[in-house]
Amino acid sequence: MQAVVMHETGDADVLRYEEIDRPEPGDGEVLIKVHVASVNPADWKLRRGFMNKPLPIVLGYDVSGTVETSRADGFAEGEEVFGMSASGGYAEYSTASAGVIAKKPEGVSHEQAAAIPVAGLTAWQALFDRGGLVSGQSAFVAGAAGGVGHFAVQFAKVAGARVIGTSSTRNRDFVLGLGADEYVDYTQQDVGEADRRRFLLTGSAPRALR
Numbered sequence: 001m002q003a004v005v006m007h008e009t010g011d012a013d014v015l016r017y018e019e020i021d022r023p024e025p026g027d028g029e030v031l032i033k034v035h036v037a038s039v040n041p042a043d044w045k046l047r048r049g050f051m052n053k054p055l056p057i058v059l060g061y062d063v064s065g066t067v068e069t070s071r072a073d074g075f076a077e078g079e080e081v082f083g084m085s086a087s088g089g090y091a092e093y094s095t096a097s098a099g100v101i102a103k104k105p106e107g108v109s110h111e112q113a114a115a116i117p118v119a120g121l122t123a124w125q126a127l128f129d130r131g132g133l134v135s136g137q138s139a140f141v142a143g144a145a146g147g148v149g150h151f152a153v154q155f156a157k158v159a160g161a162r163v164i165g166t167s168s169t170r171n172r173d174f175v176l177g178l179g180a181d182e183y184v185d186y187t188q189q190d191v192g193e194a195d196r197r198r199f200l201l202t203g204s205a206p207r208a209l210r
Contacts, residue, residue, distance in 0.1 A: 003091035007056045009049030015090075020058075023087040023095045031069040032081060032096055036114040037089030038062040058088025063096070064104060064113035072098035080104040082113035084121075089114075115147075123151035127159070135160025142191070144180060145171035153178040166191055 001022045004015050025031045037060040045051050064082035067075050083101030085094040104113045127133045139156035143149040144165030156163045157179035165180035168187050176183055
């Protein structure tokens, strides 16, 4: 198969388009024919050498595609799935564990699906697994228009929380359109002071996601 392979760390020119062996799924894994792979900060950090992994390596954590081979319960050949790659998504085929993939909804494109896994999981873990957010509480989302932040606003709102989102002026309508109850423009307001006033008015200390 064709893949983008990294043999050394550095700038983008260390990435090489090469032919390599197609990976084989292990027990509990599927082989995905990749339609779309997205780029995460972790990918460029690994490329630059800020994260340590054995080389050569195929980058790409997030993928969306079609199951080519399944060795996992619950997934059949031909099904459209998305999730986190085990062997690297910058390739024609990629393996993934059944525990970190899901069936792609029909109304979601492969491009949209490939943008969800790492950012969406980060927001979910911060709000619920670490933050313990429940209905009736407040969630303060810094960078609410960003990759993680825009998921956090939506997750918190659906969970029944009061959501305060921060962003720059140009993203105000976007953040409020995601469901934020209140908006703080960090280019015009002191974020700490604005949040302190809201706490005094509501009596509900917000959970912070940064």
